[in-house]
Amino acid sequence: xxxxxxxxxxxxxxxxxxxxxxxxxxxxxxxxxxxxxxxxxxxxxxxxxxxxxxxxxxxxxxxxxxxxxxxxxxxxxxxxxxxxxxxxxxxxxxxxxxxxxxxxxxx
Amino acid sequence: xxxxxxxxxxxxxxxxxxxxxxxxxxxxxxxxxxxxxxxxxxxxxxxxxxxxxxxxxxxxxxxxxxxxxxxxxxxxxxxxxxxxxxxxxxxxxxxxxxxxxxxxxxxxxxxxxxxxxxxxxxxxxxxxxxxxxxxxxxxxxxxxxxxxxxxxxxxxxxxxxxxxxxxxxxxxxxxxxxxxxxxxxxxxxxxxxxxxxxxxxxxxxxxxxxxxxxxxxxxxxxxxxxxxxxxxxxxxxxxxxxxxxxxxxxxxxxxxxxxxxxxxxxxxx
Numbered sequence: 001x002x003x004x005x006x007x008x009x010x011x012x013x014x015x016x017x018x019x020x021x022x023x024x025x026x027x028x029x030x031x032x033x034x035x036x037x038x039x040x041x042x043x044x045x046x047x048x049x050x051x052x053x054x055x056x057x058x059x060x061x062x063x064x065x066x067x068x069x070x071x072x073x074x075x076x077x078x079x080x081x082x083x084x085x086x087x088x089x090x091x092x093x094x095x096x097x098x099x100x101x102x103x104x105x106x107x
Numbered sequence: 108x109x110x111x112x113x114x115x116x117x118x119x120x121x122x123x124x125x126x127x128x129x130x131x132x133x134x135x136x137x138x139x140x141x142x143x144x145x146x147x148x149x150x151x152x153x154x155x156x157x158x159x160x161x162x163x164x165x166x167x168x169x170x171x172x173x174x175x176x177x178x179x180x181x182x183x184x185x186x187x188x189x190x191x192x193x194x195x196x197x198x199x200x201x202x203x204x205x206x207x208x209x210x211x212x213x214x215x216x217x218x219x220x221x222x223x224x225x226x227x228x229x230x231x232x233x234x235x236x237x238x239x240x241x242x243x244x245x246x247x248x249x250x251x252x253x254x255x256x257x258x259x260x261x262x263x264x265x266x267x268x269x270x271x272x273x274x275x276x277x278x279x280x281x282x283x284x285x286x287x288x289x290x291x292x293x294x295x296x297x298x299x300x301x302x303x304x305x306x307x308x309x310x311x312x313x314x315x316x317x318x319x320x321x322x323x324x325x326x327x328x329x330x331x332x333x334x335x336x337x338x339x340x341x342x343x344x345x346x347x348x349x350x351x352x353x354x355x356x357x358x359x360x361x362x363x364x365x366x367x368x369x370x371x372x373x374x375x376x
Binding site (some may be wrong): 079 | 210218219223224246252253280281307345346
């Protein structure tokens, strides 16, 4: 049976493929900067529009907090902030689509 | 740069896409059965679809020198109707000895309902009875975490299933570890908005190693890119990954997993 990848193998692969911090910034800083401004503009647009926040905006603000400070594994934590954390199957599927945020999260 | 596209819905793509993929180095395409964008009204509709996947589509691919393989199932998006699902699953054994069939897929969950779980268990039983590989679809967006956990539990509870003969697809940063830790293969899908970008897929690779991972485009009738795999290979090169590591991810890894099926044979070089 195939075993799961152990941490030593992960470290070995990572060490061979990694760039310096300066190289990462040279490659991706402008792209990430542009995406951050898009997020700021999106929140401005939402707040300019008439109506109330719904669960999606609330989840978005919660997820955005995961970007702060020196936290690690930010992408995973942002995904978790949008996720349904329950473990029991729902009684029936009444739609096929997902909307991107779990409506059951408390405020 | 030769590569394998391990997950693409070519029945929804134009012939130009085959040409572009061949030009980019694609040697083989694997096509899981999926939802057509509307619900089929009868098992007969699935019968015709399985004929399309096993008879017609390989001929389209062959015109461009690409080997075509497929997986069969009723997709989780049509699994709420358990009776229909049972009728469709009963059709599948008659197709399993066709030369381009790799196994049962893409099975899994969509909205994580009780009936979807029931139909997933029926598919897993079918795969076990006929000794077939399994390709798993994990749900979208907010449903992915819960769905992945439920799917892993179903797979673990059937003792006939060998973890290394199952690929769990559409993993992201919050699900990949659980899949790999169970001994399964994990697929990263390069799909705009709802799944991985090339940059994030490479991040996952750098964090979790390249031993049991592959990448796919899952191109279909939605906004998607049949060239997502070679484009991500270029992004790996830009980030300093060695040619051998790139080849492992886009060619040798899918070949290793898929070769567990006796039907997976690449054309002689």
